[in-house]
Amino acid sequence: MARILVGANGIRAGWRLLVFAAFIVGLLAGKLCLYRLCHVQAPSPDDKLIFPGYDAANAAINFGMVVVATLIMSKIERRPFNVYGLPWRGVLRSRIWAGMLAGFAIIACVLLCLFALHGFEITGIGTTGGALVTAALLYALNMLFVGLFEEFLLRGYVQYTLTTGIGFWPAAILLSVGFGALHGHNPGATPMGVLSPALGGLVMCVALRQTGNLLARRRYARRLELGRVVLLRRPKQRPYAVARVS
Numbered sequence: 001m002a003r004i005l006v007g008a009n010g011i012r013a014g015w016r017l018l019v020f021a022a023f024i025v026g027l028l029a030g031k032l033c034l035y036r037l038c039h040v041q042a043p044s045p046d047d048k049l050i051f052p053g054y055d056a057a058n059a060a061i062n063f064g065m066v067v068v069a070t071l072i073m074s075k076i077e078r079r080p081f082n083v084y085g086l087p088w089r090g091v092l093r094s095r096i097w098a099g100m101l102a103g104f105a106i107i108a109c110v111l112l113c114l115f116a117l118h119g120f121e122i123t124g125i126g127t128t129g130g131a132l133v134t135a136a137l138l139y140a141l142n143m144l145f146v147g148l149f150e151e152f153l154l155r156g157y158v159q160y161t162l163t164t165g166i167g168f169w170p171a172a173i174l175l176s177v178g179f180g181a182l183h184g185h186n187p188g189a190t191p192m193g194v195l196s197p198a199l200g201g202l203v204m205c206v207a208l209r210q211t212g213n214l215l216a217r218r219r220y221a222r223r224l225e226l227g228r229v230v231l232l233r234r235p236k237q238r239p240y241a242v243a244r245v246s
Contacts, residue, residue, distance in 0.1 A: 013165025016073070020157055023069040031061060052138035059145035066149060070157045084156040085208060154179055154201070155208055168209065176201030 035042055043055050067086075074081045114120055127135060154175050162171035180198025183189060 011077075013161045016077070016161050017158065019076075020069055020073050020161070023072055024065065024153075027065040027069060031065065052135060052142045056138055056142035056145055059142055059149055063145050063149040063152065066153045066156065070152070073157055084152075084160050086152055086156060150179075151204070155204065159205070159208070168205075172202060172205035172209075176205065 032042065043058050070084055070086075071081060074084070111120075115122075125132075159171055159175060162174070165171075166174075176198050179201040180194045180196075183197045184194045186193065
């Protein structure tokens with residue numbers, strides 16, 4: 001019985017992941033109960049409109065749940081929190097800013113190519129003034145917390161723990177395939193819309209392997225997403241409402 005539960009690295013990875021998943025499910029259930037008490041409906045991919053302030057708050061709560069669950073597991077396993085790829089020291093170092101600029105530059109180049117090939121045309125500015133600034137800031141917060149939530153959920157504690165059980169690259173491939181499959185549930189998803197996140201996940205794993213830091217590469221990916229929203233105005237196939245940005 002002991003061999004089933006305990007291996008060379010202590011409690012086997014599968015059991016630790018089950019405990020982590022139990023904490024996540026419990027925190028999620030608590031969040032949904034709180035939403036019901038406050039008469040708040042959780043955002044869904046099927047929503048016809050995006051309200052960035054509301055979505056940003058929900059994404060921040062989701063990220064907080066993963067952080068809490070990871071903190072609990074770090075205490076149980078007696079490991080420092082930063083081994084899971086999210087060191088808080090040096091958050092504002094130059095590599096992050098370079099990633100932000102690179103991500104936005106890439107999507108800008110893609111749009112310039114589409115424009116040159118008549119893939120779209122500019123007919124005017126739909127949002128101006130304070131509404132534009134407010135919407136851009138709220139979308140930036142939304143993209144930031146969505147990225148932190150997704151990345152830390154899949155490639156934080158889960159990636160680290162699976163690595164102790166099956167090795168880094170098998171874990172990376174398994175989680176990247178799962179990441180792509182999750183995107184298949186998005187409205188209007190295509191095979192390329194599933195393959196692209198899966199391959200992107202592998203690229204992120206390469207960066208994780210090299211840096212040991214989730215933050216540097218997550219800024220890069222989220223600037224791609226934010227650039228698509230701000231410049232192309234297509235946030236995952238859903239229209240957005242500027243009149244109700246909070």
